[in-house]
Structures are given as C-alpha cells and as structure tokens.
Amino acid sequence: MSFGSRAHVAMQAYGPACIGIDPHPSLLEQWGLEDDIEGLDRFASTCVEAFAGQVAFVKPQSAFFERFGARGVVVLERTIEDLRHTGSLVVLDVKRGDIGSTAQAYADAYLDDDAPMAADAITVSPYLGFGSLAPFFEVAQNNDAGVFVLALTSNPEGPEVQHAVKDGRTVADTVLSQLAELNAGATPMGSFGAVVGATIGDAAASLSGAGLAINGPLLVPGFGAQGGTVDDIRRVFGDVMDLVIPSTSRGVLSAGPDVSALRDAAARVNAELVGS
Ligand SMILES: O=C(O)c1cc(=O)[nH]c(=O)n1[C@@H]1O[C@H](COP(=O)(O)O)[C@@H](O)[C@H]1O
Numbered sequence: 001m002s003f004g005s006r007a008h009v010a011m012q013a014y015g016p017a018c019i020g021i022d023p024h025p026s027l028l029e030q031w032g033l034e035d036d037i038e039g040l041d042r043f044a045s046t047c048v049e050a051f052a053g054q055v056a057f058v059k060p061q062s063a064f065f066e067r068f069g070a071r072g073v074v075v076l077e078r079t080i081e082d083l084r085h086t087g088s089l090v091v092l093d094v095k096r097g098d099i100g101s102t103a104q105a106y107a108d109a110y111l112d113d114d115a116p117m118a119a120d121a122i123t124v125s126p127y128l129g130f131g132s133l134a135p136f137f138e139v140a141q142n143n144d145a146g147v148f149v150l151a152l153t154s155n156p157e158g159p160e161v162q163h164a165v166k167d168g169r170t171v172a173d174t175v176l177s178q179l180a181e182l183n184a185g186a187t188p189m190g191s192f193g194a195v196v197g198a199t200i201g202d203a204a205a206s207l208s209g210a211g212l213a214i215n216g217p218l219l220v221p222g223f224g225a226q227g228g229t230v231d232d233i234r235r236v237f238g239d240v241m242d243l244v245i246p247s248t249s250r251g252v253l254s255a256g257p258d259v260s261a262l263r264d265a266a267a268r269v270n271a272e273l274v275g276s
Pocket residue numbers: 020022061093123152153154155195196197221222223224225226247248249250251
C-alpha cells in the first residue's frame with residue numbers, strides 16, 4: 001500500500017497528529033536523565049513505549065541523535081526499527097537535499113526498505129532545485145514510502161528564500177505546484193507531502209493554482225512550543241484540513257518521562273484537532 005494510503009488509514013485510526021522525538025538537552029535534564037548516550041537511549045525507548053501504535057505518526061529528529069556520534073545513530077536506527085510496523089508511521093526528520101547523484105544515495109539510505117535506517121517517510125529540502133529531489137520520489141515510489149518537501153517552514157527566517165519571486169511566483173508556490181503534479185490522480189491521497197508551518201500567517205493567501213491542495217499530506221510543525229495554535233491551523237488550512245498532519249515535539253515531550261502522561265498529552269493534541 002502506498003505511503004499516502006497508509007497515512008490516510010493511520011489518520012483515520014488514531015487522529016492526524018505527529019509526535020516528534022526531539023531529545024533536547026533541556027528535555028533530558030527535565031526527565032532526570034544525563035545528557036549522554038545512556039540518557040538518549042532511555043529517552044528514545046520511553047518515547048517508543050509511549051507512542052508506538054498510539055499515534056498516526058512519530059517523527060524522530062536525527063540531529064539530536066547525531067549529537068552523540070555513531071552510538072547516537074545506533075540508538076536512532078533502533079528507535080526507527082522499534083516504531084515501524086506498530087501501526088504508527090515513522091517520519092524521519094533529516095531534511096536532506098543534494099545534487100541528484102548524491103540525493104540518490106540519501107534516498108537509498110532512508111527510503112529503500114532493505115536499508116538499515118529505512119523509514120516510512122523523510123523530510124527533504126528543495127533548495128538545490130525541485131528536480132534534484134527526483135531520486136527521493138523514485139525510491140519512495142518503489143518502496144511505498146513518502147517524502148515531505150519543505151515549502152513554507154515555521155521559522156522566521158524561511159520567508160527570505162520561500163517568498164522570493166521568480167517568473168511571477170513565489171518559490172514556495174512552485175514547490176507546492178510541483179508536488180500537486182506528482183500527486184495528481186492518487187487516491188485517497190498521494191505520497192508526496194509538503195511541510196507548511198502552523199506559524200506562516202497569511203502566506204498561503206498569496207499562493208496561486210492549487211495552493212495548499214496538493215492532494216498529498218501537509219506536515220504542519222510550529223504547533224505548540226513555537227506558538228502555533230489550533231485556531232491558526234484552522235485559519236490557514238480551512239479547506240484542506242483533511243490533508244493536515246499537525247506536528248509537535250516539545251509541547252508533548254515536556255509531559256514526560258511518565259509514559260501514560262506522554263500518551264495523554266499526545267491524545268489531547270488529537271482531541272483538540274479533531275474537535276476543531
Ligand atoms: O520538518 C520539520 O519537521 C520542521 C519543519 C519546520 O518548518 N519547522 C520545524 O520546527 N520542523 C521540525 O519540527 C520540530 C518542532 O519541534 P517543537 O517546536 O518542539 O514542536 C523540530 O524537530 C523541527 O526541526
């Protein structure tokens with residue numbers, strides 16, 4: 001089953017939320033853990049216990065594991081493995097992007113189902129040109145995996161690149177319309193998503209063509225710790241709420257380390273969104 005179909009099924013079963021595993025040093029401390037490999041290991045396994053098979057998407061943030069070198073990557077690899085095939089889909093947040101021939105190697109590393117780090121989907125950056133991402137889409141397609149392309153990110157620096165205009169269209173608009181082309185005709189939705197922050201304000205209003213209706217999932221970070229609210233999500237994504245996967249990390253992780261408190265916090269995110 002394609003990633004788009006699997007995502008649709010998981011969203012129906014658990015609600016739309018994506019919970020990030022971001023082992024910040026401050027969260028390790030808050031959880032009573034040392035900022036070392038043992039602390040990382042305990043943090044990640046607690047998250048697996050809390051979220052596997054409980055939410056539609058879990059998004060480990062690679063950088064917080066890479067901080068610990070090869071041993072951190074081992075923990076990441078095991079975390080992905082433990083989460084996969086539990087009902088929750090793993091979106092590995094690595095934000096890759098490179099010239100096509102190197103993009104192929106990244107795609108093989110994270111999206112080929114036989115690779116040790118294979119995830120259900122990854123995040124990628126289109127700023128070497130949308131066409132440079134072709135290997136990611138091809139490997140994803142062949143492995144029923146997904147790709148989330150940065151379009152309108154949640155950070156305040158994003159607009160300087162993403163709102164830049166070429167041939168009368170913003171860069172973000174171009175990214176979104178190329179995703180819509182890739183997803184055309186897919187049901188219930190395509191496997192190629194966009195990252196659009198909950199904090200983008202009125203930026204979506206200037207999009208042309210299909211706008212945010214890319215017939216693929218919209219990963220929406222910036223919700224929770226970065227200030228985005230359910231009202232913001234409703235305002236920005238009104239017509240395309242069915243495609244929205246709101247993503248939060250610190251907003252839920254700060255409820256830890258108690259497993260049931262973490263689960264309750266994740267369930268509250270879903271309840272808030274479904275009620276919206
Ligand atoms: O791709 C992402 O997930 C992402 C894109 C974006 O525009 N903004 C953004 O915050 N993120 C990631 O989403 C997570 C947000 O974490 P919190 O701010 O703690 O909810 C981090 O792992 C970010 O790297």
